[in-house]
Amino acid sequence: MTTSPGNEPSVFASATQTAVLEARNVFRFRTVDRQQVPIVKDVSFRVDAGEFVSIMGPSGSGKSTLLHVLAGLEPPSAGDVLLLGERLGDANEERLAALRRSKIGFIFQFFHLLPDLTVMENVTLPLRILGASLKKHRDRVRELLSMLSIEKLADRRPIALSGGEMQRVSIARALAAEPPLLLCDEPTGNLSSKHGEEVVRLLDSVRTRLGTAILLVTHNPRDAAAADRVLFLHDGAMQKEQSLTGGPFDVADVFRRLEALGI
Template sequence: MSTVLLEAAGVRKAYGPTDALTAASLRVCAGEVVALMGPSGAGKSTLLHCLAGIVRPDDGTVRYQGEDLAVLTDRARSALRRTDFGFVFQFGQLVPELTCLENVALPLRLNGERGRASAKRAREMLAELGLADIAGRRPGEVSGGQGQRVAVARALVTSPRVVFADEPTGALDSLNGEQVMQLLTTVARERGTAVVLVTHEPRVAAYSDREVVVRDGRTRELEVIR
């Protein structure tokens, strides 16, 4: 049986008088891809942020490898996001002043790795993802699809246990979106990395092992035949 990495139980989160989550529960195992689906405003991104320790739930628990994230200090949660967690966002959020190589190396540098060693690992990661030829270019000099693949490389370069992807193909056309999802899920599965994916697109969710619908702040797992 696969190891449970992340587990949310009865998570509630409100912003003022509005409940974003009312009773959300979810388990994520090592090496699996889980898609969080649902309409806009259903609470998908809020659940993702709770799972990643960015947002503290008002009630319920989120455990990573059995440890309650709520009892960790802000520094400890930040450290997890630099080492054990990777992130891919809708618009990549690459630093425009840095080259693609420097963007991929950035998480390593933030962890205190030396420049030459971090550059070597970043170059290897770009090569693994077929991006070696754009290492010296800046984000504004590459296509949207290439930029998003660089963001995937940045998320994976620290060898995280979990990658959180929030609408990672939302700003891409269908072809580039398919390429990004194939790349992300293939590399993650090869490395035994779990992926928690927020999307409202069935074609993107089709890359997952499980689909969980978030609606009215609650979660419901779909039975999907692959």
């Protein structure tokens, strides 16, 4: 990090800081009917520490595929993904798995909670997988549950929770290992609008309180408008001229951009 003569962090440090996540000219092809079809086309952008960025685009525009590539779940066909400055293309499978476990939290549309485990066991699962001491993290996990208003549900199993509660549990689980980045694939897609708004509010407060960078894929312009920036993906390509950068902007702005894209 850049330091000033007094050894204090420089005010210029943020201008040169390493991005939490960076996509550089990322392509992803898939084989469809024995043809190589581009699903993600030349996508470049970065997410800095504590930033909240939304991605919108029509169904089939490549949002989930892009998230998979960004998470190192599948390699880019061309281009680079950097996580905290580390090129995923240079990491072997073991290193990729370690990066995913410790640096990225995932939130999905269909919660993916383990039905046989209690809320507390689901939330602490990433810590167990990392071999971390649950005792050492007990107070922090309790705080996390309380921040997400699920502390009273700690001993319940997922079947006894509402959709909104399940999603809050999955947010707590995604944050258990204190990753610097949350990747969210339509986390409100399966929730009522009231619960969806609550989840987005919580994501925003997670960013503010814990400094976690958030990349949110959503179909909902209201959710997208909660972010600092909205990026639009159309047919696998990022629509630079349509992006909403550095607010303040509102839902109407997002709608206007969607309309301009014919979405």
